[in-house]
Amino acid sequence: MANGCEHPAGCHTGAAPVLASATVGARFWLLIEHSGPWAAYLDEMTLPDPVRALIDRATSLGVRPQLIRRPGRRTASTGPLHVFVASSAGSEPWLAEGFFENPDDLDLGSLVHGVVPESCILVNEPMFLVCTHGKRNACCARLGLPLARFLDGNLPGGAWETSHVGGDRYAANLVCLPHGLYYGSMSQAAAIAAANAYRSGEVVLDRYRGRAGIPEPLQAAEHFVRSHTGEFSVGGVAVESSRSESDTTVCVVRSTSQRGLSRFRVVVERAVFTAPCGMTCADEISTYRLADLRQLTPALT
Structure with a gap:
């Protein structure tokens, strides 16, 4: 039975903070096309032994496994196993696609070293994942399914339904690959x-x-620098160094724009957002607040 919202009428409106909530443990991805049904957890699903072994191998290597399917289509897949693999790490993320008669032939060791596995081909177009995992949380299906169909109609071939991506309270969730950008509480x-x-x-x-x-x-430090500078290019802002003590983290953040390179000292503190009754599925949401932001160096052109 799917988990439900305590306050379904007021959930997921975008009023509650979503910043700095992307899944920390997802730097490498294994996306397996599987039409379903999807159990609440992948290890509860009945899958062919080679596919189960592939998922277990991915998990042991720190690769995040996801099931995917085309929006609104539940026809069982036939033929070779269809997969995508992606690296979100570093400054040059990539996405690749492959078909395998034997899942054991997929070299996940190459993936975790940032190398495209043999028999996979690089994909030049981005991939958009919408969580529709209703057995995990009812809101993911209620809000995610229409969003996935909408994106499929507007971005033919680019949108996929996917299993749990983390953060049910932020449904509908959207993930942009290969960079691994997370968005939550998404309207069409x-x-x-x-x-x-x-x-x-x-x-x-x-x-x-x-x-x-x-x-x-x-993530919070990068967000606050983007907000301060107006630098929105995907690779334009990155943390160069950081140190944390208790609930406070001090970062040096690089921002590269047409005006040149700047660095900022950013201090963020953990905070708690207490939601008014009915606003969200959780009474309290962990978030971050900006304690200090100052420019260390002027823009260097």
């Missing part, structure tokens, strides 16, 4: 704006959860 208008921006190499800060694979305080 917000989702198409975020998708079109990503296709142009930019981030939309509205409802932006952060980039996967980066510690949450660093």
Whole structure:
């Protein structure tokens, strides 16, 4: 039975903070086309032994496994196993596609070293994942399914339904690959704006959860620098160094724009957002607040 919202009428409106909530443990991805049904957890699913072994191998290597399917289609897949693999790490993320008669032939060891596995082909177009995992949380299906169909109609071939991506309270969730950009509480208008921006190499800060694979305080620091500078290019802002003590994290953040290179000292503190009754599925949401931001160096052209 799917988990439900305590306050379904007021959930997921975008009023609650979503920043710095992208999944930290997702730097490498294994996406397996599987029409379903999907159990609440992948290890509860009945899958062919070779596919189960592939998922277990991915998990042991720190690769995040996801099930995907085309929006609104539940026809069982036939033929070779269809997969995508992606690296969200570093400054040059990539996405590749492959078909395998034997899942054992997929070299996940290459993936975790940032190398495209043999028999996979690089994909030049971005991929948009919408969580529709209703057995995990009812809101993901209620809000995610219509959003996935909307994106499929507007971005033919680019949108996929996916299993749990983390952060049910932020449904509908959108993930942009290969960079691993997370968005939450997405309306159709917000989702198409975020998708079109990503296709142009930019981030939309509205409802932006952060980039996967980066510690949450660093996601927050990058967010606040983007807000301060107006630098929205995907690779234009990055944390160069950080140190944390208790609930405070101090970061040096690089911002590269047409005006040149600047560095900022950013201090973020963990905070708690207490939601008014009926606003969200959780009474309290962990978030971050900006304690200090100052420019260390002027723009160097």
